[in-house]
Amino acid sequence: MTDIVVHPLDKPLVGSVPVPSDKSIGHRALLLSSLCEGKSKITGFSYGEDNVSTANAMRAMGLVIDDVATSAGKAAGEIHVTGGGLFGLRAPNDALDCGNSGTTMRLLTGLLAAQRFASTLVGDASLMKRPMKRVVGPLRSRGAVIDGKPHPTKEGDLLPPLVVGPLPEGKHLEALEYESPVSSAQVKSAVLLSGLYAHGGTWFKEPTLSRDHTERMLHALGVPLRTMGTMIELDPGNWDGKMPAFDVAIPGDASAAAFLLVAAQITPGSRVTVRGVGTNPTRTGLFEIARHMGAGLEIVPQGDQAGEPIGEITAWSQPLRGVLVGGELVPRAIDEIPIACALAARASGTTTIRDAEELRVKESDRIATMAAVLRAFGVTCEELPDGLVIEGREGPLQPAEIASKGDHRIAMTAAVLALLGSGPSRVTDCDCIATSFPRFVGTLRALGARIDAAE
Numbered sequence: 001m002t003d004i005v006v007h008p009l010d011k012p013l014v015g016s017v018p019v020p021s022d023k024s025i026g027h028r029a030l031l032l033s034s035l036c037e038g039k040s041k042i043t044g045f046s047y048g049e050d051n052v053s054t055a056n057a058m059r060a061m062g063l064v065i066d067d068v069a070t071s072a073g074k075a076a077g078e079i080h081v082t083g084g085g086l087f088g089l090r091a092p093n094d095a096l097d098c099g100n101s102g103t104t105m106r107l108l109t110g111l112l113a114a115q116r117f118a119s120t121l122v123g124d125a126s127l128m129k130r131p132m133k134r135v136v137g138p139l140r141s142r143g144a145v146i147d148g149k150p151h152p153t154k155e156g157d158l159l160p161p162l163v164v165g166p167l168p169e170g171k172h173l174e175a176l177e178y179e180s181p182v183s184s185a186q187v188k189s190a191v192l193l194s195g196l197y198a199h200g201g202t203w204f205k206e207p208t209l210s211r212d213h214t215e216r217m218l219h220a221l222g223v224p225l226r227t228m229g230t231m232i233e234l235d236p237g238n239w240d241g242k243m244p245a246f247d248v249a250i251p252g253d254a255s256a257a258a259f260l261l262v263a264a265q266i267t268p269g270s271r272v273t274v275r276g277v278g279t280n281p282t283r284t285g286l287f288e289i290a291r292h293m294g295a296g297l298e299i300v301p302q303g304d305q306a307g308e309p310i311g312e313i314t315a316w317s318q319p320l321r322g323v324l325v326g327g328e329l330v331p332r333a334i335d336e337i338p339i340a341c342a343l344a345a346r347a348s349g350t351t352t353i354r355d356a357e358e359l360r361v362k363e364s365d366r367i368a369t370m371a372a373v374l375r376a377f378g379v380t381c382e383e384l385p386d387g388l389v390i391e392g393r394e395g396p397l398q399p400a401e402i403a404s405k406g407d408h409r410i411a412m413t414a415a416v417l418a419l420l421g422s423g424p425s426r427v428t429d430c431d432c433i434a435t436s437f438p439r440f441v442g443t444l445r446a447l448g449a450r451i452d453a454a455e
Contacts, residue, residue: 003428004441006418007450008396012269012317013419015447019257020437021077021250022278025213025306026051027103028189029248031111032217034063035196036083038245045077045250049435053099055079057108061119062090086196086241091117095161098123100363100406100435103186105160106135110190112164113144114173114197121162126363126406133157134182135190142176142198143167175200182358183230183331185210185282192218192225192234201235208328211282216307221246251278251310255409256437258286258336261315263416263444265295266346271316272447276302279311285333287313289340293320293347322349322392330355338413341370344390345379345397345417353387363407363432373410376400377417377425396422408432412440419449426454 021044031054033040045051055065064082089112096119098104105121109132112119122128136146136158145165148158167173173194180187183206192214195202209230218225218234221243226233257274264272279299290297296316303310320343325333330353333340337356344351359366371383378398380391399421404411411430418425433440441451 002430003426003454004415004430005424005426005452005454006415006421007424007452008421009267009419009449011448013264013267013272013447013449014270016273016275017260017443017446018275019252019260019277019443020048020439021046022253023048023051023436024103024185024211025250025278025308027054027107028213028217029250029306030054030058030081031107031193032221032243033081033246034058034083035086035088036221036243036245037085038083040081040083040245041078041247042081043078043249045079046253047077048438049099050101050104053097053101054104057096057098057104060092060094060096062088083245089115092119095120095122098127100124100127100432102127102130105162106132106186106190107193109135109146109162109164110139110193113139113146113194114167115165116167116169118163118165121164122160128160130159131157131361132160132162134184135187136162138176138178138180138187138191139194141178142174142194143171144173144194173198175202177203178205180204180206182206183208183210184358185214188232189214192232195234196223196236198236201233201237203231203233205231208331209282210331211280213280213308220307248306251305251308252276253436254278254280254283255335257313258339259412259416259437259440260443260447261297261313262290262339262342263419264315265290265297265317265320266342266416267419268317271314273312273314275312276310277313279309282332285329285331286336286340288329289323289325289333290343292323293343294318295320295343320347320392322347322351324352324354326354326387334358335409338366338370338409339416341374341388341390342413342416345374345377345392346420347392349392351390351392353390354384355386357386364405364410366407366410369405369407369410370413373402373414373417376402377421396420399423399425401426401428404429404432406432408435408437412437415444415451
């Protein structure tokens, strides 16, 4: 387990850097290319551990996924996926290891629900504690056969390992009308993937619009899908069930960019640009929060990539003010709420975050964990059932030792806050950062931070 020691900044963060490609889009590109007919090309593929878990799971079910990044003349991160059509998967020999990736587990549950073979989905210690009822429930209601371990404290909920299938001979997934009690792209995507196989339509509605990468990609592949606000309809009645192979270049990850941009916004004199970032409106909630707080931020559009808008984003330090964060903004910033807490720690006045109870069931309980992180740095905060109340403070933060709890976003947020300490701070168990941003420490160093590795 690798710890890092972050030293206080003695100069501003300055520079222009790339970030890893969007892992949310990467998951979906891998899964859908596996269901297409022919060879698809994915460039800009992230080698973060979450995406690698999805690739390994698909290989275990017979998919040919060639990494050609080291071949002469090929772009870094280029992979070729030879799809076998909707019914080209085969039974894996062993359990499918999803690592730390909840997206891998939940999306695979939807994809495997219609298969005639059984699959067992497992993960690391963190993932094995994450509740799965929200995705299992709607799939079971359309006829899927899924079992799991009863949750010890939440009656009726399930934990991994999940055993999915087999769907009995003569049985099919049925039509489904489902109104989700939470806005969740993972639940939505699992239901839509199962809908590709269903004998009947799929109608899915969520309270507010969550990230829509699955819908965009399915529509681009000719799947009969319509969106109407927060309602999605997938009706395969007159569809031949075939999707063509495709070429896709994956844009930079807005979630990864957020940590670098916030670091610039809270450190005096800093100015940082991140290139080629996906600016899908369902993913830019953190940028709206930052603007409401008065942070310096500029997005220069650079066209579309993979059906997704991209841009160059520049952030700089300006005085910040406390705000209320809640409602429809939260699902569009759910993964970035931890780093939004870093903004709140440096804002004048009080920032209140509500409607974020989803954070209780991430890699860690991010509400409780972020409350502990903020207090360790000397920031006054109150934990709420669905969020936090944070009192901003001026001056250097207290040096701290922070346990990541195996959560990559907690580790990166702690590292950003540590840049403002009055002395060195230590963040423990930072191997988890590789799940989404393997070069995070190196990128901060390139911008001017001093960070040492410590075993």
